[in-house]
């Protein structure tokens with residue numbers, strides 16, 4: 001038996017932990033953390049540990065399959081690709097190319113090969129309609145920061161003296177940060193604040209503000225009121241590098257801590273205390289929820305507010321604050337596309353900021369295009385590395401929309417709620433079975449690194465890399481010359497070509513390239529906003545008809561904003577707090593991971609359970625005005641009363657996205673509200 005250990009990285013979620021994989025006769029048998037990895041430093045979560053069970057799961061899709069009646073018929077790759085090409089050709093001929101929508105999920109956008117090929121393919125085919133998780137996650141904050149700083153600085157907490165975890169629970173979503181924070185707390189080297197309706201484990205060790213969901217804007221504005229009125233702001237930084245401070249000062253006078261206390265259910269004295277700690281304990285770093293604040297009707301403005309708090313306290317571009325990382329240029333696989341995607345007119349800034357055009361349309365408008373032909377009919381869909389029939393708001397509408405397609409195909413590694421709806425399913429291989437470029441991961445860490453991730457094992461069954469599938473389709477559709485690559489290595493070389501680091505990556509034992517943060521970029525580099533300054537006041541937003549300074553907006557559904565609705569639906573629903581065992585809708589079929597969490601639970605405070613007549617462990621029906629689901633209740637004394645917290649990613653009757661509402665959207669980005677809806681619970 002041949003036994004060896006190779007270094008690699010886990011791409012099962014965005015954090016990209018370094019791993020050591022033990023192979024026996026070419027088969028993965030064990031995965032451990034890699035202590036030498038500069039970012040993860042040996043950490044892995046259970047999903048990383050059980051990668052072999054995930055990769056070799058008997059449930060993997062092993063060959064192409066076509067739906068015939070209610071069953072799946074096995075096809076050869078040639079048959080499958082010929083069938084796909086002929087159906088895609090029919091769509092283009094019958095309705096025009098833009099009648100095809102292509103979806104890409106989080107595993108797609110985080111792996112630049114997967115999203116890059118989907119992007120290239122859509123333009124070559126001729127449709128502008130690439131729809132992605134970036135319509136519900138992350139791009140909103142990028143846009144808010146670009147608008148404010150002219151670039152994208154990242155929260156970089158490892159060197160901070162004060163950290164505010166604002167709607168972020170690394171215990172569920174980023175274990176390595178949880179461990180780092182715990183270590184700093186042990187050394188008494190950190191002032192920690194946690195803003196969360198739940199007293200998370202880390203909140204137990206810091207100052208916890210139990211906030212009414214969806215009211216973070218009121219808290220942030222009141223903190224600015226205190227910081228500015230008490231003279232705790234960084235005058236030198238504000239005077240030299242920003243515009244709009246005087247307007248901000250006048251604007252926040254209305255937002256007193258006493259006013260915010262009524263709204264947020266946090267005491268005025270706690271608001272003042274946190275404002276003072278944050279402004280005085282330096283360097284300070286707000287780590288905003290990776291999606292928590294974005295998925296709100298005022299989401300983009302909330303991200304702007306977080307930026308403004310960092311700006312007025314001068315916590316920008318210094319170690320332990322928000323930092324800029326040098327930009328590694330990778331090949332953009334995009335091709336020119338002049339036609340605008342659906343939603344570009346309705347959400348013009350999401351589509352284009354200062355001429356920088358986003359590759360994405362607005363995914364929440366897909367059901368309307370499919371079912372009502374508005375603004376025009378979409379009749380075909382390709383879903384790659386995404387599970388929108390589960391993960392998108394009002395999943396039932398996505399399901400109806402997919403069912404209405406003339407042709408739908410899915411490229412995935414497992415059967416999912418979405419693949420079940422397809423006419424054709426093509427088996428992709430996992431990142432363990434192909435080369436990949438880990439690059440996006442460094443950006444989201446605020447750590448400038450890239451890693452050439454090498455194939456570790458041979459593809460399972462007949463599965464293929466995503467790039468290969470798009471390439472084969474392109475050849476059959478008559479634009480193969482735009483997809484000339486034949487091997488993983490050719491693809492990687494092409495992606496890395498403009499970066500100039502390809503050779504370095506290949507030479508390095510770990511396939512790793514590591515750079516330094518670009519500290520003090522505001523002094524040393526041009527600020528790429530229209531004014532050449534950091535823009536507290538955004539003329540860009542004003543000119544587009546939005547608020548130039550963030551205002552407070554009640555959630556679209558709330559006991560205060562919509563009291564009539566609250567009579568029937570008296571509880572506040574938050575969804576999608578991350579659980580370490582799963583990535584979104586994935587991994588529930590891995591027995592070792594499922595053992596960690598057999599089923600989903602709706603968490604409620606014991607007093608709320610008593611008030612609404614439900615008991616710990618009992619099955620309940622949970623309803624919003626959009627639908628009902630069922631699951632068991634878990635009494636959770638750490639969650640604030642009046643709130644129900646439901647995990648996302650579970651299927652069927654437990655899918656929380658049967659409750660969400662795609663019409664509750666941020667007017668700037670089109671993001672849905674996943675965090676503050678109204679619901680009711682009933683014992684069943």
Ligand SMILES: Nc1nc2c(c(=O)[nH]1)N[C@H]1C(S)=C(S)[C@@H](COP(=O)(O)OP(=O)(O)OC[C@H]3O[C@@H](n4cnc5c(=O)[nH]c(N)nc54)[C@H](O)[C@@H]3O)O[C@H]1N2
Nearest residue numbers: 167168169173213214289290291292577578579580583584
């Ligand atoms: N294990 C695991 N990790 C993941 C993922 C996964 O699926 N599984 N997904 C990855 C992805 S794509 C993303 S986007 C990130 C998500 O990461 P985040 O958005 O940072 O989500 P969480 O860290 O789960 O923290 C959400 C916290 O916000 C609180 N909360 C809910 N509503 C509100 C509110 O209105 N205001 C405030 N202040 N707090 C609120 C919840 O109680 C919870 O503790 O996680 C990433 N990491």
Ligand SMILES: Nc1nc2c(c(=O)[nH]1)N[C@H]1C(S)=C(S)[C@@H](COP(=O)(O)OP(=O)(O)OC[C@H]3O[C@@H](n4cnc5c(=O)[nH]c(N)nc54)[C@H](O)[C@@H]3O)O[C@H]1N2
Nearest residue numbers: 105106137385386387391411412428575576584585586648
């Ligand atoms: N209610 C509610 N809903 C939410 C959220 C919430 O907080 N609340 N969070 C939202 C957020 S932030 C996000 S990012 C989305 C995530 O939404 P999705 O990206 O749709 O969710 P995933 O379950 O990660 O789906 C990824 C799919 O890709 C497949 N896959 C994995 N690797 C590969 C590969 O290499 N190639 C191919 N072709 N397929 C692969 C997986 O099997 C899986 O089916 O969910 C969102 N949905």
Ligand code: SF4
Nearest residue numbers: 010013016017045048
């Ligand atoms: S946190 Fe877990 S799933 Fe994410 S990259 Fe690290 S080991 Fe993999």
Ligand SMILES: [Mo]
Nearest residue numbers: 106137138291
């Ligand atoms: Mo996300």
